[in-house]
Amino acid sequence: MNLELEPGDRAVLDGQHGEGAALAMRLVVKMAEVAEAPRLRDITQAHIDSCLYHGQAGLDFAERLLAGGAALSVPATLNVSSLDLLHPELVRLDDDARDRAKRLMDTYVAMGCRPTWTCAPYQLPLRPAFGEHVAWAESNAIVFANSVLGARTNRYGDFIDVCAAITGRVPDHSLHTEEGRRATVRFRIEGVPDRLFDDDLVYPVLGHVLGRRVGNKVAAIEGLPPGLSEDRLKAIGAAAASSGSVALFHAIGVTPEAPTWDAVAGVEAREEVVALTDLRAARDELSRVPVGAEIGAVSVGTPHASEAELRRLAGLFTEARPRVPFYVNTGRAQLAAIGDVAGDLAEAGVTVVTDTCTYITPVLRDIAAPVMTDSGKWAWYAPSNLGVEVALGSLEDCVRSAAAGIVIRDGALWEGR
Amino acid sequence: MNGRWLVEGYATGRALVLDEPLSFWGGLDPSTGEIVETGHPQRGEVVTGRILVMPAGRGSSSSATVVTEAIRAGKGPAGILLGEPDDIIVIGALVAAELYGVSIPVVVGSPAGYAAIRHGDQISLAH
Numbered sequence: 201m202n203l204e205l206e207p208g209d210r211a212v213l214d215g216q217h218g219e220g221a222a223l224a225m226r227l228v229v230k231m232a233e234v235a236e237a238p239r240l241r242d243i244t245q246a247h248i249d250s251c252l253y254h255g256q257a258g259l260d261f262a263e264r265l266l267a268g269g270a271a272l273s274v275p276a277t278l279n280v281s282s283l284d285l286l287h288p289e290l291v292r293l294d295d296d297a298r299d300r301a302k303r304l305m306d307t308y309v310a311m312g313c314r315p316t317w318t319c320a321p322y323q324l325p326l327r328p329a330f331g332e333h334v335a336w337a338e339s340n341a342i343v344f345a346n347s348v349l350g351a352r353t354n355r356y357g358d359f360i361d362v363c364a365a366i367t368g369r370v371p372d373h374s375l376h377t378e379e380g381r382r383a384t385v386r387f388r389i390e391g392v393p394d395r396l397f398d399d400d401l402v403y404p405v406l407g408h409v410l411g412r413r414v415g416n417k418v419a420a421i422e423g424l425p426p427g428l429s430e431d432r433l434k435a436i437g438a439a440a441a442s443s444g445s446v447a448l449f450h451a452i453g454v455t456p457e458a459p460t461w462d463a464v465a466g467v468e469a470r471e472e473v474v475a476l477t478d479l480r481a482a483r484d485e486l487s488r489v490p491v492g493a494e495i496g497a498v499s500v501g502t503p504h505a506s507e508a509e510l511r512r513l514a515g516l517f518t519e520a521r522p523r524v525p526f527y528v529n530t531g532r533a534q535l536a537a538i539g540d541v542a543g544d545l546a547e548a549g550v551t552v553v554t555d556t557c558t559y560i561t562p563v564l565r566d567i568a569a570p571v572m573t574d575s576g577k578w579a580w581y582a583p584s585n586l587g588v589e590v591a592l593g594s595l596e597d598c599v600r601s602a603a604a605g606i607v608i609r610d611g612a613l614w615e616g617r
Numbered sequence: 618m619n620g621r622w623l624v625e626g627y628a629t630g631r632a633l634v635l636d637e638p639l640s641f642w643g644g645l646d647p648s649t650g651e652i653v654e655t656g657h658p659q660r661g662e663v664v665t666g667r668i669l670v671m672p673a674g675r676g677s678s679s680s681a682t683v684v685t686e687a688i689r690a691g692k693g694p695a696g697i698l699l700g701e702p703d704d705i706i707v708i709g710a711l712v713a714a715e716l717y718g719v720s721i722p723v724v725v726g727s728p729a730g731y732a733a734i735r736h737g738d739q740i741s742l743a744h
Contacts, residue, residue, distance in 0.1 A: 227711060234623050234707050249679055255647055255686030260716050357705040358681040359712050415638070415673065445638075445675050581643045583655040 203232050204239050212367060220268025224363035231360055232371035241333060241372035246276040246365035247321045249337035250358045251308045252560065253282050253301040261359060262307040265366070272312040273368030277321045279338045280504075281305050282561040285317070286532060286554045292562045313365070317555035318531030320434070320504040322349060330456055333376055335364035339441035340434070340503045340577060346448035348433045350456040352376050355416075355447040375448055381457065382466030383450055385414045389423030389474050396613045397425050400432065400594035402479065404576030407436035409482045411444025413472050420450040420464050428454050431506055438503050439576025480614050486579040487592035489570040491607050496569025498522065498602045499558045500595060501529035502578040507537045512595065514541045517548035522602035525565065526550050529557045559585050572607060574598050618730025620698070622744055624710045626722035628696030629741040632734050633667040635659050638675035641683040641709070650692035668740040669694035670731070674703035684709025688719050696722040696742040700731050 211217065212225040232240060250258060282301045284290050293301070309315050316324060321336070322344045328334045328351035336342050336353040337360075345351040354375050356364060364370050374380040387410060396402050410419060421436075428451070440446035450458035458464045489495070501509065505528050513528060528545070532554045535542055545552055558564055559582045564571065570589040573579055574597070579590045591607045601608045636658040639645065644654035650665035664687070674680060684706055687693040693713070697706060702725050710721045722742045726734075734740065 223715065226715075227708065230711055231704060231708065234702060234704065250682065252679060252682075254642070254679060254682040255689070257685040257689045257712070257716065258682045260689075261685070261712055264716065355704065357708060358679055359685075360681070360704070360708045415675070445673070584643050584653055 203229065203237065205229070209240055209369060218269035220265040220270025221366055223265065223268060224270060224366040227360060227363045228367050228369055228371065235371045235373045237371035237373040239372050240369040241376060242368055243274060243333050243335045243364060243370050245274050245326060245328060245334050246361055247279065247336040247338060247341055248276050248308060248313055248361045248365060249279040250362050251278045251281055251305050251313070253304045258358065259300060259304050259307070262304060265362065266307055266311055270311060270366045272365045274365055275326060276313045276365040277316040277324060277326060278308055278313045280317055280319050280556045280560065282556055284553055284555045290551065290553055290563050291556065311362070316531065316533065318504050318533065319557065320506070320531060323504065323506050323531060324533055335361060335370050337361035340438035342447050343437035343441045343449065344434055346375055347437055347450065347455050348430060355445065381418060381448060383418050383420035383464045384466045384469050385417050385419040386461065386469050386471045387414065387419040387421045387474065388471060389421065392423070392476050392479065393613060393616065399613060400435070400574065401483070401592065401597065403432045403435035404439040404574070404592065405479050405483045405486065406474070407439030408443045408486055408576045408580070409474055409478055410436065410449060411440040411442060411446050414444060414446060416445035416447065418448050418466070420452055420458055420461060422452045422461065424451045424454050426453050431509055434503055435576065439580070442577045442580040476614070476616055483592065483614065486576060487590065489589050489591040489607055491609050491611070493591070493607050494569055494605060495524055495572050495591060495601060495607060496566045497525040497527065497564050498572045498598045499527045499529070499564065499578060500574045500598055502557055502559060502573065502575035505530040505534060507534050509595070510534060510538045510545070511541055513550065514544045514548070516596060516599040517545070517550060520599055520603040522549050523605040524602055526602045527553055527558050527563065529553045572598050572601050618727055620724040620726045620730065622722070622724055623702060623707045624721065624723040625744045626696070626720035627743050628668060628722050630666050630668045630695040632670050632736060632738040632740050633659070633662055633664060634734060634736045635669070635671040638673040639671055640675045640680055642679035645683055645687060647683050647687035647692060648690055650687060664694040665692045666695050668696045668698055668742065670698045670734050672700035674706050680705045681709035681712070685713045685716070688713035688721055689717055693721055696724070698731070698734070698740070698742065699723065699725045701725060
């Protein structure tokens with residue numbers, strides 16, 4: 201298939217808008233060729249993950265773009281970095297690592313990106329509308345944009361995210377098209393007691409199974425209760441995009457493109473059935489620490505806690521007090537939005553981390569003992585990233601466990617009782 | 618075997634066959650080339666200089682930078698043979714070529730050809 205470029209694309213490619221823009225367009229065009237896309241299409245905004253420092257290569261790339269005069273064609277938000285600029289004392293990086301991380305962040309801001317520093321751009325005012333085409337990076341944000349908002353983005357990664365923001369163009373294929381958004385897996389939940397869906401823990405666990413079973417395919421989940429909160433859908437997506445490469449799931453009767461199975465059914469969809477035993481096994485795969493074991497810390501808010509989650513957390517701590525360090529990751533915009541509640545959290549002994557996350561940069565002081573979390577994504581990555589053992593529970597479980605210093609989790613519903 | 622070229626180039630080396638998809642970010646240490654993902658069947662193997670044979674990429678969108686950084690540090694694989702196309706791996710390889718002039722070929726193998734490869738086989742990727 202031949203890629204058709206518009207005259208404007210060719211002009212950028214030929215360097216008429218500078219070397220930086222030409223490099224960005226070269227990469228966008230190459231990605232279109234790899235994907236066998238027939239054309240490029242416009243986007244309205246981008247979310248950029250490249251601002252998180254992973255080594256000299258990321259900095260070399262950003263500085264090459266900036267030196268080449270690259271500027272943005274569309275608004276762009278920035279993902280987390282490895283620093284907490286509001287609470288710098290929380291992150292224990294050496295000066296060199298800190299300088300490099302900051303230099304990378306500054307380079308993206310100098311290009312015109314907004315210093316949002318959050319992995320949950322869907323919690324910001326700029327969030328895209330239904331049907332809007334965007335170029336988002338950050339796996340949990342991608343799956344949220346597609347699934348929950350009904351916006352359209354492919355799975356953009358580091359480098360290509362900023363190239364899309366600079367050129368305002370992306371390859372037109374896959375999740376940008378009707379056809380690419382159809383479900384090829386019918387993912388049926390069967391024999392799970394209704395009351396289990398009142399337990400927040402079921403959502404990251406279900407997402408974990410989804411990622412394991414469907415990989416990078418589009419699935420339609422059947423059997424979820426209607427009216428699920430955005431926070432629960434966020435938990436499903438974040439876990440599914442960690443254990444698998446899920447970039448879009450439909451939930452029949454819940455998410456905006458899927459009023460019915462027929463509305464999203466692809467041709468020759470295969471079926472997967474998820475039973476209570478599968479959920480239990482998935483929970484235990486993520487949560488390797490037994491109930492009753494001592495914990496050294498708790499970390500919640502991966503992806504970044506929403507305003508609603510922060511308020512709920514403060515409410516849960518009105519009486520209880522953590523006996524172990526308790527961290528919540530959130531965006532600076534969410535922290536600002538809760539006003540005085542931030543003071544309540546601080547008074548309760550909760551450490552608020554912004555701009556970054558406890559599993560990507562050294563914040564936790566003691567990782568010899570297991571850490572409890574409410575996040576499937578944190579439970580998936582932290583053992584490799586930090587070398588820590590993880591217990592998984594709901595937000596309520598996490599608060600109760602922090603107060604007791606041991607893992608507390610009521611498993612009765614999970615046993616089918 | 619025939620395959621589809623995603624990034625052109627030439628490479629030769631012994632096959633490191635992954636039994637499961639790998640997320641480079643969180644799964645590969647770019648300063649050593651070692652696979653560090655907890656629970657991955659090939660954890661502890663080193664990708665450096667090998668033809669990395671993997672069914673698919675997985676997970677985080679940060680993986681592209683880790684691919685480029687591993688190549689910059691001289692710890693990347695010699696080439697990558699995939700079971701299915703993966704944008705994130707391709708962009709990582711392309712940026713390494715743009716910035717450092719080091720080209721790591723990325724190919725999607727035919728299903729039969731891919732399945733026939735065994736751990737340790739000597740493989741050449743030539744366009």
